[in-house]
Amino acid sequence: MIARTWIGVTPAERSEEYWQYLQRTGLADYRATPGFRWITVLRRVADGRAEFNLTTFWDSLDAIRAFAGEEVERARYYAEDEEFLLEMAPKVEHREVLAWPGGEGAGDPKP
DSSP states (O other): OEEEEEEEEEEGGGHHHHHHHHHHTHHHHHHHSTTEEEEEEEEEEETTEEEEEEEEEESOHHHHHHHHOSOTTBOOOOTTHHHHOSOOOSBOEEEEOOOOTTSTTOOOOOO
């Protein structure tokens, strides 16, 4: 399994509006792509900025390619992203997932 992480930053006052937009665009497209497993969305609001940290989990790089295109390291943006985001990072990061809750390598929690 592969984890794909992207970070986007909006003005704090547009945080909720961006979250609604994100659910209609990226999150909907992730869920519609074969090989997508799940997503975590973390938000941190501080100093007038809202940072969104999205980590998606995929069966393989081929599944990611189906979502992102041939250049899997390139961030995928939508038409209205420029209206929200303070910067447009060109790259995402990928990592191999070695353990996850209830999955391989997770082990049993210690009492």
